[in-house]
């Protein structure tokens with residue numbers, strides 16, 4: 145077998161809708177309060193897409209920035225992967241809509257569904273096409289309009305999530321840099337603690353499914369919490385092992401931004417400072433597949449990432465799934 149190429153992230157971009165919804169605004173919608181949300185989750189506000197913004201609109205804006213940041217023309221792309229649980233349509237793929245809109249004339253396009261682990265699953269998938277030499281440039285996007293599937297009368301869920309998008313361009317990087325190791329995991333046996341019951345082939349849309357609110361996101365928060373406090377460190381540990389590193393080698397961990405307490409518990413388990421975990425969930429809430437990318441883009445913009453840094457990306461979410469990868473930053 146030919147030698148594998150070294151693959152890294154060569155550009156990043158993100159987009160958050162303009163409209164900010166604060167915890168105080170939520171106090172007027174459901175029986176909740178800013179103090180509860182902040183102390184239980186760390187979230188202070190989230191972004192909500194405009195009525196005329198769909199998943200592909202958010203994805204498009206993030207993609208343009210990542211293409212510019214990586215100095216890549218759309219025609220150079222070999223593949224577009226969109227990770228989302230809130231696509232424009234059940235089909236066709238949002239990635240195909242973007243392929244046309246971006247003018248990525250020679251790219252293949254598909255959607256990938258791994259919920260909040262989606263962007264990391266997408267990066268690992270796209271990177272392997274480049275590692276084998278089959279492709280040169282892959283665009284991976286995590287984009288969500290979760291506000292469209294939230295039950296705005298359910299305080300257990302509507303306070304937690306937000307809308308946003310993030311994109312990365314993957315390409316070959318110089319030897320010694322790029323993705324060092326990854327791990328993709330799933331615990332499919334605990335699938336119904338976080339899901340959207342209707343709208344698929346199991347329970348197609350009907351008057352009954354709509355009136356029973358079966359098209360909204362349902363979650364058993366404490367069950368998901370139990371999974372997450374294990375999945376985040378377990379996933380990270382497996383990727384570290386494959387990278388022949390330990391936690392002290394990491395310069396920055398960019399975790400899925402679900403809940404500050406989940407992240408604090410992971411920091412404790414590795415005995416590393418929470419300062420090593422990049423957090424921006426106070427501004428965006430949980431944006432599912434977009435969250436790791438929104439945090440990574442901001443970490444880069446604010447100077448937290450420099451060439452040679454070992455960066456861990458870690459996602460966990462519905463499925464239940466989890467995913468991690470360690471990257472020696474090449475830019």
Ligand SMILES: CC(C)(COP(=O)(O)OP(=O)(O)OC[C@H]1O[C@@H](n2cnc3c(N)ncnc32)[C@H](O)[C@@H]1OP(=O)(O)O)[C@@H](O)C(=O)NCCC(=O)NCCS
Nearest residue numbers: 176177180184260299300303365366368369402403460461
């Ligand atoms: C959702 C979550 C924040 C709840 O925190 P918690 O400390 O477990 O709180 P509980 O669910 O035990 O609820 C405690 C109380 O707060 C109440 N409560 C729930 N949501 C509330 C809200 N928005 N405002 C005020 N009170 C709320 C509950 O009804 C419960 O009241 P009760 O004791 O009278 O029954 C937490 O379970 C969590 O973060 N889970 C993981 C969720 C997640 O990350 N999902 C996405 C993964 S990708």
